[in-house]
Amino acid sequence: MAARTLRPLILICDDELPLRELVKAVLGDGYRYVEAEDVDQAEEVLKESKPEAIVLDVMLPGKSGLEFLSELRAKRRSKGIPVVVVSAWQSADDQRTALRAGADAFVGKPFDPKDLASVVEALIAA
Amino acid sequence: MILVSALGAAAIGATLALFFVANARLRSANSASARSATVSAAAFDVRASVVAIDVALQQVVEEYSATNLAQWRHASRSWEQPAAALERAAAASNDQQERRAHALRDEIRSYIDDYGEPVVGIAKVSPSAVRTSDANTEGTLRLDQIVTDTDAVARNAAVIAADRSAAASRLADQATIAGIVALVLTPVLLILLGLWLARVVADPLRETVAAASAVAAGSFDVRLNERRRDEFGELAQVFNAMTESLAVSRSELIERADSLERSERHKSELISMVSHEVRTPLASVLGFTRLLLERNLPESDRQRYLEIIDAEATRLAALVSDFLDARLIEEGRFSLRREPFDLRSLVLEQAEVTLGHDESHDLELELPERPLQIDGDRARLAQVVGNVLSNAVKYSPEGGTITVGAAEDHGHARVWIADEGTGIPPEHRGQLFQPFYRGDAAAAGIPGTGLGLAVSRRIVEAHDGRIGFDPLDRGTRFWFDLPLEAAAAGRL
Numbered sequence: 368m369a370a371r372t373l374r375p376l377i378l379i380c381d382d383e384l385p386l387r388e389l390v391k392a393v394l395g396d397g398y399r400y401v402e403a404e405d406v407d408q409a410e411e412v413l414k415e416s417k418p419e420a421i422v423l424d425v426m427l428p429g430k431s432g433l434e435f436l437s438e439l440r441a442k443r444r445s446k447g448i449p450v451v452v453v454s455a456w457q458s459a460d461d462q463r464t465a466l467r468a469g470a471d472a473f474v475g476k477p478f479d480p481k482d483l484a485s486v487v488e489a490l491i492a493a
Numbered sequence: 494m495i496l497v498s499a500l501g502a503a504a505i506g507a508t509l510a511l512f513f514v515a516n517a518r519l520r521s522a523n524s525a526s527a528r529s530a531t532v533s534a535a536a537f538d539v540r541a542s543v544v545a546i547d548v549a550l551q552q553v554v555e556e557y558s559a560t561n562l563a564q565w566r567h568a569s570r571s572w573e574q575p576a577a578a579l580e581r582a583a584a585a586s587n588d589q590q591e592r593r594a595h596a597l598r599d600e601i602r603s604y605i606d607d608y609g610e611p612v613v614g615i616a617k618v619s620p621s622a623v624r625t626s627d628a629n630t631e632g633t634l635r636l637d638q639i640v641t642d643t644d645a646v647a648r649n650a651a652v653i654a655a656d657r658s659a660a661a662s663r664l665a666d667q668a669t670i671a672g673i674v675a676l677v678l679t680p681v682l683l684i685l686l687g688l689w690l691a692r693v694v695a696d697p698l699r700e701t702v703a704a705a706s707a708v709a710a711g712s713f714d715v716r717l718n719e720r721r722r723d724e725f726g727e728l729a730q731v732f733n734a735m736t737e738s739l740a741v742s743r744s745e746l747i748e749r750a751d752s753l754e755r756s757e758r759h760k761s762e763l764i765s766m767v768s769h770e771v772r773t774p775l776a777s778v779l780g781f782t783r784l785l786l787e788r789n790l791p792e793s794d795r796q797r798y799l800e801i802i803d804a805e806a807t808r809l810a811a812l813v814s815d816f817l818d819a820r821l822i823e824e825g826r827f828s829l830r831r832e833p834f835d836l837r838s839l840v841l842e843q844a845e846v847t848l849g850h851d852e853s854h855d856l857e858l859e860l861p862e863r864p865l866q867i868d869g870d871r872a873r874l875a876q877v878v879g880n881v882l883s884n885a886v887k888y889s890p891e892g893g894t895i896t897v898g899a900a901e902d903h904g905h906a907r908v909w910i911a912d913e914g915t916g917i918p919p920e921h922r923g924q925l926f927q928p929f930y931r932g933d934a935a936a937a938g939i940p941g942t943g944l945g946l947a948v949s950r951r952i953v954e955a956h957d958g959r960i961g962f963d964p965l966d967r968g969t970r971f972w973f974d975l976p977l978e979a980a981a982a983g984r985l
Binding site: 386429478 | 780
C-alpha cells in the first residue's frame, strides 16, 4: 500500500476526452491521474491536492491554458510544479509563448508516446 | 495679351494720326493765309481800278475831250482782269467769298453800264448837266459801296486765314500734348505688358512646374487653377484630371494590396486553424495506433483504444468534408433541395442540438403559435441556424442567455438568435460576412474557420432571403429573413 501512495500524481487538463485517455495510456500505470476539462476544474483539483506534474492543453473552453499557467507561476504554492504544455499550436512562436508563460516542456500534437513519457519522467525525476 | 498689345498700338497710332492731322491742318492754314494774301492783293488791284474808273469819269465830266474819253474807255475795261482774279482767289476760300466777289463784279459792271456810260453820254451833250450835285452824289454813293464791298472780301479772307491758323495752332498744341502723353504712356504700357506677360505666361508656367514636381514626388492632392480662360486653363483642367486619375489608381492599388494582404492573412489564419482542428483528433489516432503497435496491451485496452481511433478518425473525416462543403458553398457551387417545411421545427431542433448539453448558457425560445411554412433546403438552413447558434455560444464565453426566436414579418419568416457575449467591435462589422474573416477571434483563441457566416449568407441568399445582425447593449442579435411559402409561390 505504501508503494501505491508513492506513485506520483499527474494532473491532465484537456477538454478532449480521447486526449486525456491517450496521455494516461502513454504514461502507463506508474502514475496516479487526476483529470480536468477546463481551468476551473484544474483550479479545484489544485485546492485539494498537489500533483507532481501537470500535462496542460492550451486551447481550452473559457480561460486558456497559458493564462492558467501564468497564474500558477505567480502563486507560491504552485510555483514549483513542473508543467508540460501539449498543444496543436506548435509553431516556434507558440512554443516560445508557452515557455515564456512558465512551461517546463512543450510537446506538440500529434506526439510520439515515447517523447511524452520521457519528458514527464525527466521532469518528475528532477 | 492681345488686348494690351492692341491698346499700346492704338495709343501710338492715335498719337501719330494726331500729328498727321495737325500737320495737314497747319499746311491748310498756310495755304489759307497764302490765299488770303492773294485775295487782299486782288482786292487792292480791284480797288485801284475802281478808283481809276472814278478818276477817268470825273475827268470826262470836267472836260469832255478825246483824251479823257480814251482814259474812260481804258478804265472801264481794265477792271475786268483784277475782278476776275479776285473772284478766282475768293472761290478758293469758300462759297460765300465767291458769291461776294461775283456780286462785286456785277456791282462794278452795273456802275459802269448804269451810271458811268449814261453820265458820259450826257456829258457829251450837256457837260453842265452832269456837274449837278445830284448825279455826283449817286456816283459817290455807288462807288463807296463798291469800295466797302471790296474791302469786305479782303477782310473776310484775312478772317478765314486767321481762323484756320488758330485752329491749326490749337491742333498743333494738342498734337504736342498727345505726343508727350504717348511718350510717357508707351514705356508705362510696355512695363504693364511685361508684367501682364509675366502674370499670364510665366506665373502659370511656374505653378505648373511646381505642381508637376509635387506629383512626381507622389503628392496627388495638388490642383491647378482651372478658372483661367486661356490655354493655361485648358492645361490646368487636363493636368487636374490626370492627377485625379493618378490619385484614384494609386488608392485603388493600395486598396487592392491591402485587400490581398488581408485575404493572405485570413488564409494563413485559416490554415493554422484547420491544422489545429485536424491535429487534435489526429493526435489520438496516431498516439493510440503507436501504443497498439509498440506495447503488449491487454485485450480490453486494445478494444477501447481501437474504438477511440475509430471515433477520432470518423471525426477527422467529418471535419474534412465539412470544410470542403463550406468551400463549395462559399464558392457558390451547390444546389438547393427544396421542400416545404415548418421553420419552427428546424429552429427548435437546432437549439436543442447546440444548447441541449450546454450548461453555461440559458436558452430562451420565442416561437409563434402558427407554423412558419417555407419552401427551402432544410439541411442547408439547419446549417445556417447551427452556424449562427454555435457562434452565439463561442462568442459568449462567460455564458448568459441565448435567445432563439422566429416570427412572421411582412410576408417573410424572420429567425433571430441573440447572445449576451462580447459583441462585435465596430471595425469588424463591415467584413463579418467575408469568407475567412474572423476579426480578433484567432487572437482570442476562439476556434473556427471564418467560413460559417460566409456560408450562411450564401445559403440564405440562394433562398432569396437576407441575413444581418444588430449590435445590442450586451452581445449581438443575428437574424435572417426567408420568403414564406405563399410569397414564394406567388412570385413564381
